[in-house]
Every structure is written in C-alpha cells, then in structure tokens.
Amino acid sequence: MILEKIAFRAGEPEDRLGILAVQRRAFGGEAEAKLVDRLIEGPEKTISMVADLDGMIVGHILLTELAGPERSLALAPLGVDPEWRDFLIGTELTNRAIAKARDEGWHSIFVLGDPVYYGRFGFKSALAEHVKAPWPGPNFMALELVPGAVSDYRGPVTYPDAFSDA
Numbered sequence: 001m002i003l004e005k006i007a008f009r010a011g012e013p014e015d016r017l018g019i020l021a022v023q024r025r026a027f028g029g030e031a032e033a034k035l036v037d038r039l040i041e042g043p044e045k046t047i048s049m050v051a052d053l054d055g056m057i058v059g060h061i062l063l064t065e066l067a068g069p070e071r072s073l074a075l076a077p078l079g080v081d082p083e084w085r086d087f088l089i090g091t092e093l094t095n096r097a098i099a100k101a102r103d104e105g106w107h108s109i110f111v112l113g114d115p116v117y118y119g120r121f122g123f124k125s126a127l128a129e130h131v132k133a134p135w136p137g138p139n140f141m142a143l144e145l146v147p148g149a150v151s152d153y154r155g156p157v158t159y160p161d162a163f164s165d166a
C-alpha cells in the first residue's frame with residue numbers, strides 16, 4: 001500500500017523547492033506555491049507537513065496562525081500531486097496536521113474548501129457562521145480543538161496579508 005511507503009513529516013527549509021513544485025502541480029498554477037512561500041517566510045507561526053515518497057514530495061499542507069479567536073490557524077493550501085491522488089495522502093496529511101496543532105496547543109482551525117472533503121475531519125460551516133469571515137458562506141468552516149474556541153467567539157477572522165497579496 002502506497003501510504004505505508006510514505007513518510008509524513010515536518011517540512012524543512014531544504015524541502016522548499018519540492019513543496020513549491022507539488023503545490024504548483026496540485027493547483028495547476030503559481031498562486032498557491034507563491035502563497036506557501038510567503039507564508040513560510042512570513043512572521044506568523046506555521047505548521048508545514050510533507051508527504052515524502054522516497055525523497056520525492058508528493059503532498060504538502062500548511063497551517064498558518066491567523067488573527068481571530070485565540071490560538072487559531074488557517075489551513076491552506078493542501079495539495080497532492082495529481083499522479084498520487086486517491087491514496088488517502090491528503091487525508092493523512094490533514095489528520096496529522098490537525099494532531100500536531102492539537103499537540104502544540106492551538107485552539108481552532110479555519111479552512112475555505114469543500115464541505116464534503118473537510119467534513120470528514122470535523123470541520124463545520126455552522127461553527128464558522130458567527131464569525132466575521134473573509135469569505136462567508138458554506139465553504140468557510142471551522143474545527144474546534146478546544147471546546148468553545150470558535151462557538152464562544154464573536155468577531156472577525158483576519159488571514160495573514162499573504163492571502164490578500166496572492
């Protein structure tokens with residue numbers, strides 16, 4: 001099974017080119033690769049995880065600190081090489097990034113994406129309904145790592161500048 005051959009690990013500075021390449025291939029353009037580069041270089045804390053298949057990066061996920069509820073992260077982007085899709089690499093990257101966020105003491109994660117895909121990890125649109133979101137609507141979702149972290153919050157969620165510059 002492919003998953004057993006893959007090392008899921010933290011992204012390191014020397015992975016930069018591999019990470020940019022996989023995001024470029026995943027999204028078919030430069031925007032997400034540029035976003036990743038800016039976010040990793042930027043002042044906000046990040047959690048970066050790669051899927052490494054024999055030294056080749058086939059998937060990458062990034063979580064970045066945002067301004068909003070205390071200790072919150074933005075999940076973006078998540079990309080898997082088109083040649084390696086449907087092997088649960090995206091699922092594994094997401095589960096591991098969430099676990100790492102929990103271990104590091106983060107309280108919540110926001111994502112803009114497909115509710116069916118992200119629903120499997122517990123992200124809910126309803127939870128994000130009461131925050132002032134940059135992209136309101138059903139695709140904007142939240143996951144609480146600490147109960148009440150989002151549901152008790154009223155106010156804005158502000159993504160790092162790199163998202164508006166992208």
Ligand SMILES: CC(C)(COP(=O)(O)OP(=O)(O)OC[C@H]1O[C@@H](n2cnc3c(N)ncnc32)[C@H](O)[C@@H]1OP(=O)(O)O)[C@@H](O)C(=O)NCCC(=O)NCCS
Binds near residue numbers: 089091092
């Ligand atoms: C979305 C993505 C990360 C999934 O990676 P993956 O390793 O193939 O995902 P998994 O194998 O863990 O899961 C496969 C499931 O994702 C679903 N899926 C694939 N692409 C999807 C998409 N763009 N939107 C919603 N669901 C998607 C598949 O239908 C499959 O569903 P199933 O489990 O019910 O059969 C990958 O398709 C990708 O990089 N897409 C382009 C970039 C993107 O859209 N990123 C996510 C938005 S930030």
